[in-house]
Amino acid sequence: MTPTITATGALAHRLPDGDGDATTYDVTVIGAGVVGTAVARELARYRLRTALIDGSDDIGNGTSKANTAILHTGFDAVPGSLEARLVRDGQRRLAAYAAVTGIPVERVGALLVAWDEEQLAALPALAAKAERNDYHAARIIEAGELRAREPHLGPGALGALEIPDESIICPWTTPLAYATQAVRAGVHLHLNCRVRHIDSGQDVHTLTTTRGPLRTRYLINVAGLYADELDRQLGHDAFTVTPRRGQLIVFDKLARDLVDHILLPVPTAAGKGVLVAPTVFGNVLLGPTAEELDDKTATGSSADGLALLREKGRRILPGLLDEEVTAVYAGLRAATGHEDYRIRAYPDQRYVAVGGIRSTGLTASMAIAAYVTELLAGTGLDLGTPTELPPLVMPQLGEAFPRPYRRAELIAADPAYGTLVCHCERVSAGEIRDALTSTIPARSKDGLRRRTRAGGGRCQGFYCGAAVRALIEEARP
Amino acid sequence: MTRRERTVDVLVVGAGPAGLGAGAELAASGAGHVEILEREQTAGGIPRHCFHGGFGAGRIGGGAIGPVYARQCVAAAVRAGATLRTSVTVTGWAGPRTLDTTGPTGLERITARAVVLATGARERPRSARLVPGTRPPGVYTTGELQQAVHLFRQRIGTRAVVIGNEPVSHAAADTLRVAGLDVIALVTDQPPSPLPAAPVRARHRTPRLTHATVTGLTGRERLTGVSLRHRDGRTTTLPCDTVVFTGDWIPDHELARRGGATLDPGTRGPAYDASYRTLATGVFAVGNLLHGVESAGTAAAEGRAVAASVLRHLAADPWPTGRPALAVDAPLEWIAPNLVALDGSRPLHDRFTLRTGRRLLRPILVVGQDGHVLHRERLLLPAVPNRSFRLRGDWLDRVDPHGGTVRITVH
Ligand SMILES: Cc1cc2nc3c(=O)[nH]c(=O)nc-3n(C[C@H](O)[C@H](O)[C@H](O)COP(=O)(O)OP(=O)(O)OC[C@H]3O[C@@H](n4cnc5c(N)ncnc54)[C@H](O)[C@@H]3O)c2cc1C
Ligand SMILES: Cc1cc2nc3c(=O)[nH]c(=O)nc-3n(C[C@H](O)[C@H](O)[C@H](O)COP(=O)(O)OP(=O)(O)OC[C@H]3O[C@@H](n4cnc5c(N)ncnc54)[C@H](O)[C@@H]3O)c2cc1C
Numbered sequence: 001m002t003p004t005i006t007a008t009g010a011l012a013h014r015l016p017d018g019d020g021d022a023t024t025y026d027v028t029v030i031g032a033g034v035v036g037t038a039v040a041r042e043l044a045r046y047r048l049r050t051a052l053i054d055g056s057d058d059i060g061n062g063t064s065k066a067n068t069a070i071l072h073t074g075f076d077a078v079p080g081s082l083e084a085r086l087v088r089d090g091q092r093r094l095a096a097y098a099a100v101t102g103i104p105v106e107r108v109g110a111l112l113v114a115w116d117e118e119q120l121a122a123l124p125a126l127a128a129k130a131e132r133n134d135y136h137a138a139r140i141i142e143a144g145e146l147r148a149r150e151p152h153l154g155p156g157a158l159g160a161l162e163i164p165d166e167s168i169i170c171p172w173t174t175p176l177a178y179a180t181q182a183v184r185a186g187v188h189l190h191l192n193c194r195v196r197h198i199d200s201g202q203d204v205h206t207l208t209t210t211r212g213p214l215r216t217r218y219l220i221n222v223a224g225l226y227a228d229e230l231d232r233q234l235g236h237d238a239f240t241v242t243p244r245r246g247q248l249i250v251f252d253k254l255a256r257d258l259v260d261h262i263l264l265p266v267p268t269a270a271g272k273g274v275l276v277a278p279t280v281f282g283n284v285l286l287g288p289t290a291e292e293l294d295d296k297t298a299t300g301s302s303a304d305g306l307a308l309l310r311e312k313g314r315r316i317l318p319g320l321l322d323e324e325v326t327a328v329y330a331g332l333r334a335a336t337g338h339e340d341y342r343i344r345a346y347p348d349q350r351y352v353a354v355g356g357i358r359s360t361g362l363t364a365s366m367a368i369a370a371y372v373t374e375l376l377a378g379t380g381l382d383l384g385t386p387t388e389l390p391p392l393v394m395p396q397l398g399e400a401f402p403r404p405y406r407r408a409e410l411i412a413a414d415p416a417y418g419t420l421v422c423h424c425e426r427v428s429a430g431e432i433r434d435a436l437t438s439t440i441p442a443r444s445k446d447g448l449r450r451r452t453r454a455g456g457g458r459c460q461g462f463y464c465g466a467a468v469r470a471l472i473e474e475a476r477p
Numbered sequence: 478m479t480r481r482e483r484t485v486d487v488l489v490v491g492a493g494p495a496g497l498g499a500g501a502e503l504a505a506s507g508a509g510h511v512e513i514l515e516r517e518q519t520a521g522g523i524p525r526h527c528f529h530g531g532f533g534a535g536r537i538g539g540g541a542i543g544p545v546y547a548r549q550c551v552a553a554a555v556r557a558g559a560t561l562r563t564s565v566t567v568t569g570w571a572g573p574r575t576l577d578t579t580g581p582t583g584l585e586r587i588t589a590r591a592v593v594l595a596t597g598a599r600e601r602p603r604s605a606r607l608v609p610g611t612r613p614p615g616v617y618t619t620g621e622l623q624q625a626v627h628l629f630r631q632r633i634g635t636r637a638v639v640i641g642n643e644p645v646s647h648a649a650a651d652t653l654r655v656a657g658l659d660v661i662a663l664v665t666d667q668p669p670s671p672l673p674a675a676p677v678r679a680r681h682r683t684p685r686l687t688h689a690t691v692t693g694l695t696g697r698e699r700l701t702g703v704s705l706r707h708r709d710g711r712t713t714t715l716p717c718d719t720v721v722f723t724g725d726w727i728p729d730h731e732l733a734r735r736g737g738a739t740l741d742p743g744t745r746g747p748a749y750d751a752s753y754r755t756l757a758t759g760v761f762a763v764g765n766l767l768h769g770v771e772s773a774g775t776a777a778a779e780g781r782a783v784a785a786s787v788l789r790h791l792a793a794d795p796w797p798t799g800r801p802a803l804a805v806d807a808p809l810e811w812i813a814p815n816l817v818a819l820d821g822s823r824p825l826h827d828r829f830t831l832r833t834g835r836r837l838l839r840p841i842l843v844v845g846q847d848g849h850v851l852h853r854e855r856l857l858l859p860a861v862p863n864r865s866f867r868l869r870g871d872w873l874d875r876v877d878p879h880g881g882t883v884r885i886t887v888h
Contacts, residue, residue: 045478072679249607254734300611301690325605329612405568405579408479415581420566423516426579445614458731465621466629473631 003183004440007191008058010212024204025051027376028216030230032056033064033353034171034223037178038369043376044185045386051216052179052187053209055194058447059440060175062224064243064362065450066299066331068288069279070262071095071105071167072363075130075138076272081340084133087360090367094174094368095167097366100391103173103423104398110166110262111141111150113157113316118156118339119266125159126266137164148376152258154318166262170280170397171362172450177394178365180237185389189440190214195223198233200349218381220351220372225296225334227355234258239342239355243296246288247305247358249313252458253399255284255323263316272359274312276320280451281425282399283326286313290336299330331358337408343368345375352376395431397453404428419470422456422464432468436475446471480577480586487787488576488589489513489559490567490732493522494773495764497550498780499787500559506784507792511559512587514578516566521547522597523765524773524841526623528655529648532773546773570736574759579692591759591787594738594747595780596729598765600645603694603722610693615700617721619649626656634719638703639663639683640691641723643768643863649721650683662715662717664705666690667862668836694720715849716774724863726769736760743811744768750800750818751825751870752786753779755821761787771865772819775825782825801846801876806886808835812868817876817883828867831885832861841869842888851875851883 017321029040032054040052056062071094074087098105114120117283130138139162146160147153183189190211195207198219207214210332221230228241255276265273277285289305306328314321335358336342342355352375353366377383396403404410404417405426410416416430435451442448445468449456455468486509499512519525524532527543541549549569550781555561565580575588600618615634617625625631637658639650642665650660660683669687688708695702695714702714728746738747738755746767747755755762763783764776790796800816810832814824824830831842837860844852852872860866868885876883 008772144707187736220533250604254731274808288591300693300695301609303609306607306609324601325607327604328607328609405566406584408584411579411581411583416580418581418583420516420579425567426566458605459599459620460604460618462599462602462618462620466624466631469631470629 001186003441004188005191006189007443010062011190011193011209011214013213022260024215024217025049026216026384027051027218027220027382028053028205028207028208028214029120029220029222030207031062031222031227032059032175032179032189032191033062033222033303033361034175034178034365035357037175037182038365039220039222039354039372040182040187041178041389042369042373044187045326045389046184046383048383050187051190051214052182053190053193053195053214055192057179057192057443059179059189060162060172060450063079063331063334064171064175066329067171068246068275068277068285068364069169069171069362070277071169072360073165073364074133074134074360075135075163076126076267077133077341077360079132081127082343083341083360083364086341086364086367086371088134090364093366093370094169094363098169098174101177101397102394103177104170104396104401106259106280106398107165108278110163110264111146112161112163112264112266113146113153114159114266115156115315116158120398122266123159123161129331135163138162150260150263152317152319153263154315156336168262168278168280169362173394174362174365176451177392180394181389183393184392186437195230198230200234205350218376218379220352220354220376222354224357225332227353228335228336231353231355234346234349234351235421236346236353238344239336239338240338240354240397241296241334241355243293244335245291245293245298245330245332247301247309247328247330248285248287249306249309249325250279250327250329251284251286251320252324252326253282255320256282258317258319259273259284274394276316277312280398284320286320288331293332296332299332301328301330324458327456327460340370343371343375345379347379350379350381352379395434395452404431421467422452422454422457424459424463425453427452427454432471436472441475442472445469445472480584482586482588485510485512485590486589486791487511487591487593488587489593489595490576490596491515491522491595491764492520492551492554492561493595493597493764494524494546494550494565494777495597495766495780496522496593497554497788498777499593499595499763499783500561501554501557502781502784503787504554504558506788506792509787513554513559513561514565514567515563518564520561520563523620526620527648528623528626528627529584529651530794533713533777567732569732573737573757588608591761591790593783593787594733594760594762594766595764596732596766598726598728598770600723601725601727606722606725608691608694610704611697612696613694613696613698613700613720614684615696617719619645619652619721619723622649622721623652634658636717637719637721638715638717639721639723641665641725642667642685643724646723649723653719653721658719660779661717662686662705664689664691670861685883688711726765728766728769729805730766731763733760734765738762741811741813741815743815743816746813748816749815750797750801750816751814751822752818752820753783754786755794755820759790760854768811769832771830777824786822799879801878801880801883804885805831806884808833809885809887810834812885817873817878819878821874823870823873827870829870830865831860831868832862832865834862837887843886844868844872844883845886846876846883847880
């Protein structure tokens, strides 16, 4: 079956034809972030006519592209919350899925570093909380062991709580894998398709989108920062999303040797705080900030934010500040004022709202998808029996795994994998070609960067920017 | 993993003016099998996309345009008998003088008796300069801009702002004009230059905004403006759809560093002596890798000059240890070379190269070691940021080889 992916034109012409009501989907998922794509992938296992739609020109283009990329154990969640349960379940599901799909994951472990007596005194309670979250491997380590394991740590660290299973993951391959599997299994993906208005009739919802109307019997709202607005369109006043910005600095790969674990601060009332963590691309991350804003588009960085991060970073890992900065970015968490997700089914409306997927949505995505599918079944939709999706292997972006430029057999079979285009990230012409012709092809420089890493390295295009743009333009229909 | 293993006498990494100069001279002087590796599909380095004159004829006027100069450098190296291989990237080290490569013909592991690193320098991009704001398209460095306009003939935009006030900033402005853009301002945080603008620039009356700091970029689908803070605290936003961050060089030091060639804290290139020897045995470095950006002619001259040292090394000259470092005090930013050779070798043209972070009017430079003054020299012209100036090297024989760091200060 050829996947249906559209990004232009009126939707009406694209709807599945055949028997019955040709212009109505069974289920429509609004929002193709990491959660929406996970939901679509889960639904793809059933014989349903499913649509996944997003206002942007690519999947994963909202909050999902700009996070800290940690596969959490959930050791510090609010015990008993839905989030705690779904993070724990999601972590297991995604770790297993990543292993077969080729999503880079590195189990580097986390250290919650205590910098003063008060923080040191807080560690036992955190260890106990981890226990209540069904996480049993947490362990308090002394200053000496801490220093031996992280020799570049700044002076004054008194001890740490070790969480050996906290991992780092590729935030871009994850939703791309979900979406690819979903569309290959028949889910329709419509991009540049922003929902402006929802009319809920007796049996169908009519969505007014920027690409015309779309009709669907069931509706799942996974619209991230805008989930509250769509929820209100359906007559609810269940939650309000206030964006909480997190700015981050990505340091050069030459900084990678400075740190071996995810270095977490001891959490305070103000939130989880600023961490230093390796990335699966071989860089080092410093961030995020936590700023309450009211503008859902404010994904810019600020001078104050960057200054704050540098100040915190200097304390944690002084050597980091001498290294070159590769990138700066910011993401917006979908905070709702509640310490939990806001996921709820409205059976009479054939509708599930998935709101408030705050700062753990990447980890929990597969568990949220399973939970939402359960809720959907509870609203009366007969899902039928699930099938196994054909397995998928994603291009390998992780620095700790053999990437094409290091694979002799691959280059022998296709020399394009030995022709490097992006030198900093060592991305080959073969990988770029593949990303431009894959199931869900890259359409922009940013999209290509998230699929291959091309252009995302230390020179930010000084060497390869023009060549990469030329390849994208060549591939345009 | 199957890598083809080979040995050569000298392996040169990078086929810009410096690497090609080194390869040409080494091959011509009988160094044996000299191989130059270049990751781009075409050799020649940065001059390949500098479509303006001034290459290879001193600093002002004359000379060839960049691509012609690049071809001349390539031809000279090949004519001399060096093996030049393009589309081959050196990806790392497998031993002190053994390098791993990737190319369309496969993976290799090449061991050399001497390695010459000539990997060049690049401009710091917007992110490395920590310029806050949104991340819209329309943001360039000169390197990307020149390639986009001259090599790929891509459309750039309509109204541009250039950040920086170095020779390369003017090259960027010229390239933008060639591409049909209005260059609405050249922005620098430096004070106005009392030096007259170079005559070639005078025909373009681009407003120069001095004492202005870039505080952010705006725009989402496309850049919409560059925000500035002026010295008096005033803030403005220049509406534009293109901005080029120029200058602010950083040597491409990854390979050098990973090979154990410790960096000089000032230049951020590998520490090296007047014989171009780094702190890694058998590993030499030349060109812009050593020191932000100098002219292509300087890079090529350094490349040619390294040949004599490499030949001495191949003839079993021992690698020096315990070389005293040279270091500068603020407002000086760096000096190159920055290790004392100990074998009496002198820097190119018997001059050290220095940079300052702040304008200095006829400064006196004082060279000292362990409390002794080795040399004093008054500069005849002002020293200004982003332009190199020189210091004589004839005091080198007064350095105590067992002494501490040699410091250069300004009085
Ligand atoms: C700084 C930061 C750090 C984080 N760190 C981590 C971490 O380490 N680990 C972890 O597990 N999680 C982390 N998270 C959280 C994680 O990134 C989010 O929970 C997750 O990305 C949310 O995914 P989503 O699909 O719900 O939302 P999004 O990715 O925002 O997707 C929503 C989509 O809906 C679309 N949309 C919105 N409105 C409409 C409309 N009207 N019509 C059509 N489409 C619409 C948008 O275009 C968007 O693509 C972090 C988040 C931030 C901000
Ligand atoms: C915009 C601009 C304008 C300029 N204008 C002038 C001018 O008018 N006149 C003038 O004299 N000078 C000018 N210069 C300076 C001049 O270009 C440089 O001094 C000169 O190119 C430096 O030579 P190089 O060999 O050290 O480095 P480069 O020219 O940068 O060459 C380095 C080479 O090494 C290769 N390389 C790097 N890493 C690897 C690896 N791992 N494996 C394989 N190959 C690798 C690179 O691809 C590159 O080709 C200008 C520079 C710029 C950027």
